[in-house]
Amino acid sequence: MPCAISTGAPATLCTPVSSLCSRTLGFEAHLVQVASDHAAIIVRLPELNGEAVYVDIGSAAPLFQLDRSRSVSLKNNSLFITWLDGREEQTRLGSIDEMEEAAAAEFGLPRLPVRQAAMILRKRGVDIFSENA
Incomplete structure (x- = not known):
């Protein structure tokens, strides 16, 4: 199949x-x-x-990048980076383009179907850019 x-x-x-x-x-x-x-x-x-x-289990749990000394995760439009030394960063992504760039640059997944996933969620009534998402 x-x-x-x-x-x-x-x-x-x-x-x-x-x-x-x-x-x-x-x-x-x-x-x-x-x-x-x-x-x-x-x-x-x-x-x-x-x-x-x-x-994608990687989206449900942090992706650990030991070679870069950090873990990264994405929840809706918020990118979280936790460094091995305990520092934490949170970046709100403002567009699908920014999310695609983060998937490629931060996760190393340039072909991840971010735009398609966001469109499917939108059709089901989920706005990933909403404050309540």
């Missing part, structure tokens, strides 16, 4: 795990190699009529 979302990675880097998930958990999933050391999952959920959902 081919990848559901193009992340710029060749389709050969997608690993189907759908038969196991479909039999035991009731959904289909594929691993997608986003970068050499970063994987995400494409999940097709029956309650969403099989719509492909991009799941």
